[in-house]
Amino acid sequence: MDPLMPPPPIRRIVVDAPHVVVPAPEPETNGAVRMRPRVTTDVVERMRVEELTITYGPKVAVNGVNLPVHQGEVLALIGPSGCGKTTLLRSLNRLVELTPGAARGGKIVLDGDDVDAIEVTSLRRRISMVFQQPNPFPMSIFDNVAYALREQGSKRVKRAELMAPVRNALERAGLWDEVGDDLDRPALRMSGGQQQRLCIARALAADPEVLLLDEPCSALDPRSTATIEELILQLRESLAVVIVTHNLQQAYRIADRVAFMYLGELVEYGLAEDVFERPQHTRTAEYVGGAFG
Numbered sequence: 204m205d206p207l208m209p210p211p212p213i214r215r216i217v218v219d220a221p222h223v224v225v226p227a228p229e230p231e232t233n234g235a236v237r238m239r240p241r242v243t244t245d246v247v248e249r250m251r252v253e254e255l256t257i258t259y260g261p262k263v264a265v266n267g268v269n270l271p272v273h274q275g276e277v278l279a280l281i282g283p284s285g286c287g288k289t290t291l292l293r294s295l296n297r298l299v300e301l302t303p304g305a306a307r308g309g310k311i312v313l314d315g316d317d318v319d320a321i322e323v324t325s326l327r328r329r330i331s332m333v334f335q336q337p338n339p340f341p342m343s344i345f346d347n348v349a350y351a352l353r354e355q356g357s358k359r360v361k362r363a364e365l366m367a368p369v370r371n372a373l374e375r376a377g378l379w380d381e382v383g384d385d386l387d388r389p390a391l392r393m394s395g396g397q398q399q400r401l402c403i404a405r406a407l408a409a410d411p412e413v414l415l416l417d418e419p420c421s422a423l424d425p426r427s428t429a430t431i432e433e434l435i436l437q438l439r440e441s442l443a444v445v446i447v448t449h450n451l452q453q454a455y456r457i458a459d460r461v462a463f464m465y466l467g468e469l470v471e472y473g474l475a476e477d478v479f480e481r482p483q484h485t486r487t488a489e490y491v492g493g494a495f496g
């Protein structure tokens with residue numbers, strides 16, 4: 204059985220009586236299992252937001268948030284819908300400024316430099332983002348991944364020269380074994396889970412330092428979700444990963460640190476174990492309590 208899935212219910216069939224569904228024995232934390240011990244040593248701070256405030260006209264979407272982002276860790280942003288998770292995530296690589304009416308206060312730092320001082324294309328190469336709905340370009344698998352490389356100034360480079368970095372990105376995204384012999388296939392003919400891993404490969408091809416994922420599994424089936432969760436844990440070693448998820452079980456499985464947001468404010472930030480098992484704030488307890496309770 205897939206170790207990531209909660210055990211199925213046991214159906215006891217009794218002749219001449221209605222079926223009785225007996226719940227499976229309770230595993231620790233009601234079905235969510237921490238997938239691997241977290242790394243506690245040698246975490247490097249890649250990013251930091253200081254007093255970050257983002258408004259859309261009169262609407263305050265993010266309010267005075269301070270938060271570090273570490274390489275070697277997965278940071279999960281959790282909280283109810285509309286609490287500012289996507290807005291915070293999109294601010295990290297300055298996508299939010301593309302929204303008309305959006306304004307930002309406070310500071311965002313990447314490796315010690317203010318992101319406002321970094322040329323924006325290069326910033327978005329260093330901090331790349333994967334969205335909720337897989338959005339491969341209507342071109343071949345190969346060209347999707349090569350796109351980022353060609354954008355980086357190697358437009359005239361021959362396919363043979365791009366093959367090694369394309370393969371590398373597909374391998375890191377856990378997709379090479381499935382598609383390596385069929386790179387000319389149109390990306391839109393892949394399954395949803397494959398498309399999302401292709402989008403991750405495309406993001407990785409630029410060799411980013413920070414990977415932003417906005418509910419990357421919400422359109423996927425459980426098996427694809429499990430594949431992507433494993434992938435995220437592997438990627439964590441070489442990048443900083445920030446994932447927005449409304450799936451608390453997922454946050455519990457893969458996050459090293461968790462930031463719980465509520466109405467634009469950062470209510471609680473800490474190690475995943477602490478936030479889920481020993482929350483400091485009533486709001487956090489109420490929110491995560493529903494998941495494991």
Ligand SMILES: Nc1ncnc2c1ncn2[C@@H]1O[C@H](COP(=O)(O)OP(=O)(O)O)[C@@H](O)[C@H]1O
Nearest residue numbers: 259262264283284285286287288289290291302
């Ligand atoms: N483009 C926009 N224009 C105006 N308000 C927006 C826009 N995008 C988001 N908001 C508002 O900002 C708040 C935070 O939204 P969002 O960051 O998408 O939250 P989450 O990702 O946690 O669901 C919400 O109240 C939402 O309605």
Ligand SMILES: [Mg+2]
Nearest residue numbers: 288289290447
């Ligand atoms: Mg969102």
